[in-house]
Amino acid sequence: MAITTESLPPPGWGLEGSAAASLLEAFPRGQLSEIVGPRSAGGSSLVTGLLAHATAAGELAALVDGADAFDPAGAAAAGAALRSLFWVRAGRRLDHACRAAELLARSGGFAWVVLDLAADPTAPAHRPAPALGPATWIRLQRAVRDTPTRLVVHASRHLAGSAAALVLEVARGSARWAGAPRPTRLEGIGSRVEVVRSRPPSPQPSPWEVAWRL
Amino acid sequence: MAAVRRIGCLLVPRFAAAAAVRAEPVLGGRPLAILDEARPGRLVIEASAEARALGVLPGMTEAAAQARPGVVLCRERVPAQEAAAQQALLEVAVVHSPRVEEAGPGEVYLDAAGLGALFGDEPALARRLAARARIAGLSARVGLAGSRVAARLAARRAEELVCVPPGTDATHLRGAPIALLDLSLEMARRLARWGIRTLGELADLPGRALYERLGPEGARLQALARGEDPRPLDPWRPPPRFEETRELDWALDNLEPLFALFAECADRLCARLEAQALAADRFEWSCRLAARGGETIAGAFVPPVPTREARAVMAVLRATLAAEPPPAAVTALVLRAQPVRVAASQEPLDGEGRPSPRTLAETVARVIALVGPGNLGVPVLLDSHRPGAIRLDPLSATPSPLPSPPEGRGNGGVLTLRRCRPPRPARVRLIGGRPVHLRAEGLAGSIVASAGPWRTSGEWWLDSRWVSDEWDVELADGTLGRLAHDGSTWLLEGIYD
Numbered sequence A: 001m002a003i004t005t006e007s008l009p010p011p012g013w014g015l016e017g018s019a020a021a022s023l024l025e026a027f028p029r030g031q032l033s034e035i036v037g038p039r040s041a042g043g044s045s046l047v048t049g050l051l052a053h054a055t056a057a058g059e060l061a062a063l064v065d066g067a068d069a070f071d072p073a074g075a076a077a078a079g080a081a082l083r084s085l086f087w088v089r090a091g092r093r094l095d096h097a098c099r100a101a102e103l104l105a106r107s108g109g110f111a112w113v114v115l116d117l118a119a120d121p122t123a124p125a126h127r128p129a130p131a132l133g134p135a136t137w138i139r140l141q142r143a144v145r146d147t148p149t150r151l152v153v154h155a156s157r158h159l160a161g162s163a164a165a166l167v168l169e170v171a172r173g174s175a176r177w178a179g180a181p182r183p184t185r186l187e188g189i190g191s192r193v194e195v196v197r198s199r200p201p202s203p204q205p206s207p208w209e210v211a212w213r214l
Numbered sequence B: 001m002a003a004v005r006r007i008g009c010l011l012v013p014r015f016a017a018a019a020a021v022r023a024e025p026v027l028g029g030r031p032l033a034i035l036d037e038a039r040p041g042r043l044v045i046e047a048s049a050e051a052r053a054l055g056v057l058p059g060m061t062e063a064a065a066q067a068r069p070g071v072v073l074c075r076e077r078v079p080a081q082e083a084a085a086q087q088a089l090l091e092v093a094v095v096h097s098p099r100v101e102e103a104g105p106g107e108v109y110l111d112a113a114g115l116g117a118l119f120g121d122e123p124a125l126a127r128r129l130a131a132r133a134r135i136a137g138l139s140a141r142v143g144l145a146g147s148r149v150a151a152r153l154a155a156r157r158a159e160e161l162v163c164v165p166p167g168t169d170a171t172h173l174r175g176a177p178i179a180l181l182d183l184s185l186e187m188a189r190r191l192a193r194w195g196i197r198t199l200g201e202l203a204d205l206p207g208r209a210l211y212e213r214l215g216p217e218g219a220r221l222q223a224l225a226r227g228e229d230p231r232p233l234d235p236w237r238p239p240p241r242f243e244e245t246r247e248l249d250w251a252l253d254n255l256e257p258l259f260a261l262f263a264e265c266a267d268r269l270c271a272r273l274e275a276q277a278l279a280a281d282r283f284e285w286s287c288r289l290a291a292r293g294g295e296t297i298a299g300a301f302v303p304p305v306p307t308r309e310a311r312a313v314m315a316v317l318r319a320t321l322a323a324e325p326p327p328a329a330v331t332a333l334v335l336r337a338q339p340v341r342v343a344a345s346q347e348p349l350d351g352e353g354r355p356s357p358r359t360l361a362e363t364v365a366r367v368i369a370l371v372g373p374g375n376l377g378v379p380v381l382l383d384s385h386r387p388g389a390i391r392l393d394p395l396s397a398t399p400s401p402l403p404s405p406p407e408g409r410g411n412g413g414v415l416t417l418r419r420c421r422p423p424r425p426a427r428v429r430l431i432g433g434r435p436v437h438l439r440a441e442g443l444a445g446s447i448v449a450s451a452g453p454w455r456t457s458g459e460w461w462l463d464s465r466w467v468s469d470e471w472d473v474e475l476a477d478g479t480l481g482r483l484a485h486d487g488s489t490w491l492l493e494g495i496y497d
Helices: A017-026 A043-056 A072-077 A094-107 A134-144 B015-023 B049-053 B062-066 B079-096 B122-135 B148-157 B169-173 B185-194 B199-204 B207-225 B255-275 B310-323 B357-371
Strands: A031-036 A061-065 A085-089 A112-116 A150-155 A164-178 A185-198 A208-213 B007-011 B032-036 B043-047 B073-076 B100-104 B107-111 B141-145 B161-163 B242-252 B279-289 B296-301 B330-340 B376-381 B390-393 B417-431 B434-440 B443-458 B466-475 B480-485 B490-496
Touching (some): A017 A185, A031 A043, A031 A134, A043 A072, A043 A150, A043 A164, A043 A185, A061 A094, A072 B376, A085 B357, A094 A112, A094 B357, A164 A208, B007 B079, B007 B122, B007 B148, B015 B032, B015 B079, B015 B242, B032 B049, B032 B062, B043 B062, B062 B073, B073 B242, B079 B100, B079 B255, B122 B161, B148 B161, B148 B169, B185 B207, B199 B207, B242 B255, B255 B279, B255 B310, B255 B330, B279 B310, B296 B310, B310 B357, B417 B480, B434 B466, B434 B480, B443 B480
Parallel strands (some): A031 A150, A031 A164, A061 A085, A061 A112, B032 B073
Antiparallel strands (some): A164 A185, A185 A208, B007 B141, B100 B107, B279 B296, B417 B434, B417 B490, B443 B466
């Protein structure tokens, strides 16, 4: 019987090995970090990858979903241990989502708290980012301070201002399709993850070239 | 050598009134008459000590009781409140001894032998029992003796506690009235005809002659009168559910007072759970409405972790009732808890463990108050191919001893779909059976690449059968999405990101 290797990812794909470790270590404990990027750039895949690595290592993570867009099946496929993932569906109320993230971060019991404020999947690309005042980010930053928690905000653009100790920007690469001349299968996308702000300066090499497979 | 038998008796005098005070603490220390609505004329069946001091006695009508000088408060008898108070009294006993017997309303026996190493000497045990009963909202008297009858007598005669020294039960019982033995009517009449009025007189009768005239029952009664009580305790088992209830004389049509009453019930319920080192993994509530013919509305919620924190319970209950208030004024409310024993867990040494159950329960309760129950938890994939088939389970506060095994094939590098919930209707133009243009809410453009269809279907044997042809598409602006066609309608399932 012939064994096809078509579906196996080529070397260097995904959050494997040292790439994953250096990316995970880039996020400081007790600080607010941000992941920003446009639609289909891979920001959500990066968030899912972080959650997968954290929960598979036995850490407890919380995801506050401001757009009700999280796909648990996709996270499980990425290797996440769902029983260690606490999912809060904020019903598109961004103020509630921020408040919930603040409560979870303040409790100090979660290794990761991810606040997903990326726009609704079908929101127009030109729609302005949610109007959350600077006080929101200061409050979140103070909530996570002196805790072992990493608080990560995922949004389509930079929101947290100087409250964020780390800002990672995810840039869209090209989509990979299998089959020629007519595509028969979406294989995945490539992303470029770059540290655009780090306080103190990140010792991790940046940027990372990451490929996400379907 | 035979083991010394020691029996404790917890006795709550005027139990119906005590149960009413427990449910409505403001009644404590005030003249209170309990009425039986079922009897004609609304007769007083019990009166507190303060009401008796005003001359209110059982058997009076409500009107007669109200006519006494001073303000006499009248409350109807509520069997559910009495049941909850009885449970609370039994739970006080069972916390201290593994063998507990329920003797009647407001009366509980416990095996007090061998408890010295745990609670100190007998007076210390009796003081502890009385204190725990006070915490449970009941003013109990405690008697300790070598037999049930002597312990009961001691409790009846006590201001708060009396300990009868071992071997002196017979002396202690001598002057007690014969009625202490709960005689049948016929036996009471017979002994009265003989002029026997105290237990000492019964104990002094010749045993053989008594047996010849009264049979084994006579011998048993004489043994009891001498402080001999060989019958073992009839063990009581805790109920599968804990319940607290509150009946109202007036209908409540405002949420805040209703919350306050539920909070009282939650406090009592959680105190009972704590006394037994239990927590609850499910709470049920119900409200009886004044309108709609006394219809009852009810609900239930599962805390994220088993809890006995009244504040956490109330946070969820507040959010639930505030989101959907009772449609009419409320005349009674009930709060039930399903108890579970929570195993102690070892915190990991590296300090990166889960939050403590208490912290987690409080935090999650506050988040529930924000987003509503049912919108948070641990996602569990259902055994279905239907897209987005999940349920949310409570988060366990107990860490797994081993790292969780990954559930998928991945190493984190999987392209994620951001789902539209619910999927958005879309207009798709086809050429040659392939999508070439998409228009949906917030998204429109030419499709430059597509792959599909990937057909999924399921439950074709049920009315809920479904079928979906999925396409992966790339728009000209680089947006990647997933479309689905169910045979008649195109839907945008989500955006790859």
